[in-house]
Amino acid sequence: MTTISEYYLAQFSAEGTYGLGSIFPGWLAIFILFWMLTLSVLVWKAAPKEMDNRFIAVLLIAEGFKAAYMLPSIFPESPDWWWLYEYTMHFRGALFQTAHIVAILMYFCFPIYFRVNRLSFLYKPSLQRHAWYLPALLTVVYMGVQVYQQNPAHVAQNLAYIQCSSIGSAPTALVVIGTETAVMTDMLQSIGTCEAELWFLLGNGGEFGWAAIALSFLVSIFALFIMRASMKQYASGSNQNASQSLTSRSLYIGFLGKVLGTTFFFLMIFFITPMLNPVSGVDIFVDQALVKLQTPTFQGKLFLYSMMLNGYLISLPIAFEALMFVHASMKDTVLGIDQRLRKTFGTAILTGLGAVLFLIGSEAVEGLLPLPGMLGGVLLGGTILAVRKPIMNIVDVFSTNLLPSAYTDSEIAYLEAYTTAMEDNIVTSQERSMLVTLANSLKISGQRAIEIETFLNTQRTEESPSKEDGEVLA
Numbered sequence: 001m002t003t004i005s006e007y008y009l010a011q012f013s014a015e016g017t018y019g020l021g022s023i024f025p026g027w028l029a030i031f032i033l034f035w036m037l038t039l040s041v042l043v044w045k046a047a048p049k050e051m052d053n054r055f056i057a058v059l060l061i062a063e064g065f066k067a068a069y070m071l072p073s074i075f076p077e078s079p080d081w082w083w084l085y086e087y088t089m090h091f092r093g094a095l096f097q098t099a100h101i102v103a104i105l106m107y108f109c110f111p112i113y114f115r116v117n118r119l120s121f122l123y124k125p126s127l128q129r130h131a132w133y134l135p136a137l138l139t140v141v142y143m144g145v146q147v148y149q150q151n152p153a154h155v156a157q158n159l160a161y162i163q164c165s166s167i168g169s170a171p172t173a174l175v176v177i178g179t180e181t182a183v184m185t186d187m188l189q190s191i192g193t194c195e196a197e198l199w200f201l202l203g204n205g206g207e208f209g210w211a212a213i214a215l216s217f218l219v220s221i222f223a224l225f226i227m228r229a230s231m232k233q234y235a236s237g238s239n240q241n242a243s244q245s246l247t248s249r250s251l252y253i254g255f256l257g258k259v260l261g262t263t264f265f266f267l268m269i270f271f272i273t274p275m276l277n278p279v280s281g282v283d284i285f286v287d288q289a290l291v292k293l294q295t296p297t298f299q300g301k302l303f304l305y306s307m308m309l310n311g312y313l314i315s316l317p318i319a320f321e322a323l324m325f326v327h328a329s330m331k332d333t334v335l336g337i338d339q340r341l342r343k344t345f346g347t348a349i350l351t352g353l354g355a356v357l358f359l360i361g362s363e364a365v366e367g368l369l370p371l372p373g374m375l376g377g378v379l380l381g382g383t384i385l386a387v388r389k390p391i392m393n394i395v396d397v398f399s400t401n402l403l404p405s406a407y408t409d410s411e412i413a414y415l416e417a418y419t420t421a422m423e424d425n426i427v428t429s430q431e432r433s434m435l436v437t438l439a440n441s442l443k444i445s446g447q448r449a450i451e452i453e454t455f456l457n458t459q460r461t462e463e464s465p466s467k468e469d470g471e472v473l474a
Contacts, residue, residue, distance in 0.1 A: 002076050002078055002080060002081070004075070004076070007075075007076040008023065011023045017304070017305075017308060020308060021304070021307075021308040021311070022070075022073040022074075022311075023073070023074065025070040025073060025308075025311035025312055025315070026070050026071055026072070026073035026074035027074055028070070028312070028315055029067060029068045029069065029070040029071040029091075029314075029315050030068070030071055030074065032064065032067040032068070032315050032318065032319045032322075033064045033065065033067060033068040033071070034064075035064075035319070035322070036060045036061065036063060036064030036067070036318075036319075036322050037060075037061060037064055039060055039322060039325075039326050040057040040058070040060040040061050040064070041057070042326070043056050043057045043060065043325075043326060044057040051113065051125070051128040051129060051131075051132055052113040052114075052128070054132040054133075055106070055109070055113050055128075055131065055132040056325050056328070057132075058102075058106070058132055058133065058135075058136055059102075059103065059106050059325070060322055060325060060326075061136075062099045062100075062102040062103045062106065062136070063099070063103060063318045063321060063322060064099075064318075064322075065091070065095050065096065065098070065099035066096065066099040066100060066103060066216075066314075066318055067314065067315040067318040067319060068091045068095070068096075068315075069091060069092055069096055069314045069315070070311050070314060070315065071088065071091045072085060072088035072089055072091055072092060073311075075088060077201070078161075078199060079161045079163065079174050079176075079199060082161075082176050086176070089156075092209070093154075093155070093156065093206050093209065094143060094147055094154065094155070096209055096212075097143065097154055097206075097208055097209050097212050098139055098140065098143045100209075100212035100213065100215070100216045101139045101142070101143070101212060102135050102136050102139045103216055104212070104215055104216050104219045105135035105138070105139065106131075106135045107216075107219045107220060107222065107223040108219065108222075108223075109131045109132075109135065110223050110226050110227065111123065111226055112124070112127045112128055112131045113128060113131070114226070114227065114230045114247075114248060114251065115230060115233070116226055116229045116230045116233065117229075117233055118229070119226075152204075152205050152206075152207075153205075153206070153207060153208040154206060154208050155205055155206055156177055156178075156203055156204070156205040156206045157177070157178050157203070157204055157205035158175070158177060158178030158179055158180070158181050158184075158203050158204055158205065159175070159176050159177035159178065159201060159202075159203030159205075160173045160174055160175040160176060160177075160180060160184050160201070160202055160203060161173070161174040161176065161199050161200070161201060161202075162184065162187055162188065162191070162199065162200055162201075162202050163198075163199045164191070164194030164195075164196065164197055164198045164199070165194075165197065166194065166197060167194055167195060167196060167197065168193060168194060169193070169194050170188075170193065170194070171187075171188050171191045171194055172188070173185075173187075173188060173202075177203065178203075178205075181203075181204065183202065183204070184202055187202055187286075198289060198290070199289075200285075200286050200289040200290075201285075202286060213262075214266075216262075217259070217262045217263070217266065220255060220258060220259050220262065221259060223255055224252070224255045224256060224259050227248060227251050227252040227255055228252055230248045230251075230252075231248040231249050231251075231252045247328045248328075250324045250325070250327045250328035251324065251325065251328045253324050254320065254321040254322075254323070254324025254325050254328070255321065257317060257320040257321060257324065258317040258318060258320060258321040259317075260317070261313060261316060261317025261320065262313075262317055264313060265310065265313040265314065265317070268306060268309060268310050268313060269284075269310055272306060273303065273306040273307060273310065276299060276302045276303040276306050277291075277303050278291060278297065278299050278300050278303060279291055284307065287303075288303075288304065288307050291303055291304060292304065319348075323341055323344070326341065327341055342396065346392055346396060349391075350388065350391060350392065353391070410442040410443065410444060413438075413442060414435070414438060414439055414442055414444055414449065414452055415452050417434075417435060417438055418435060418452065418453055421434075421435060422457075435449070436449075
């Protein structure tokens with residue numbers, strides 16, 4: 001039986017692309033899942049009585065489980081680990097499909113929470129009170145029935161490990177679900193005599209997962225147009241609550257990023273990766289295992305790297321969407337959230353560049369010099385540290401435009417002054433006079449100053465419920 005340590009050592013070797021093909025995507029999926037679950041809780045707590053916050057919180061959970069597709073790869077998926085993979089594979093099956101269906105239904109609900117003039121009849125509190133939980137409830141009931149009935153569209157019907165236990169032996173099929181199918185028999189016959197030790201999974205059933213991905217992509221485009229219309233209307237002030245312009249903008253950018261990322265994923269998985277496939281067998285996932293056992297070729301390496309990229313393209317667009325959703329939901333309730341998100345975004349970009357340079361360096365050294373590929377990867381990947389500051393400066397400029405603050409510099413200065421005045425929970429007449437003078441000098445209207453003060457008072461009340469709101473002494 002392959003141990004965890006043996007599995008990780010093999011994955012972190014040059015043949016395993018130093019963990020970038022399976023280990024890192026798996027742990028990235030776990031990180032994104034727990035990050036989005038945490039963000040969901042934060043969004044809910046930021047304004048628990050607001051229906052749109054509840055809506056975004058539930059949607060974040062669904063998107064988190066969509067991003068967890070690669071989670072099973074942190075453990076071996078070999079036949080002797082079937083006892084575990086039998087359960088973790090649900091992240092690629094029932095849970096994955098459930099998350100996509102929930103997301104699809106919630107995308108259709110966007111006009112209920114974000115006003116669009118042509119669909120303003122949907123922008124009603126009576127609908128908002130229920131649309132945040134009904135999609136999830138209905139989907140869980142539906143999927144529960146489908147799994148119980150073993151619907152072939154949603155549940156794997158036949159699954160087997162095709163194994164070559166030793167060179168020169170005949171391949172065997174270890175059936176773990178259902179029975180041996182004609183496709184499995186044909187695969188055994190096509191292999192003939194084993195030329196290397198290998199195994200891979202082959203089966204049928206659960207094809208709805210691919211349909212769910214495609215449908216989710218199409219509905220995302222619909223939601224993208226909805227958010228674009230809403231953003232334009234909020235920006236022009238033609239909508240009520242025109243102050244939500246920044247919220248609508250963040251949601252639109254989040255959807256735009258996810259749609260672009262998903263479009264790239266479709267191009268990769270259906271066109272680019274098959275074009276690079278040197279085997280052209282049953283499917284690209286089976287071919288991936290076969291290519292790894294062949295003599296490395298340039299085309300074969302490009303195919304394997306494209307398959308590796310596909311694993312990241314499942315998670316990263318969703319993570320970007322979550323980033324923008326959180327900015328949209330919490331910018332008015334959590335001071336400094338924009339700065340924290342910009343820092344997270346910058347760190348992710350820097351890490352990604354380092355990983356790409358590591359791969360380029362390792363392949364270059366391995367192909368041109370009689371040295372370990374990892375040496376070139378460390379040297380080239382380490383150069384990212386030398387140019388960290390200029391790269392971060394460029395990323396900061398981009399992220400500032402991407403994640404603008406809900407408060408201007410002048411408003412932040414006023415907020416800090418008001419915070420100082422409220423340290424004793426009282427604003428004296430002298431302090432009020434100074435605040436009025438400061439607001440005038442910073443060109444902040446009286447109404448906007450009240451909004452800023454209300455924000456701080458709300459924050460103080462939530463953090464210390466026992467304290468009374470600030471009072472003004474004459």
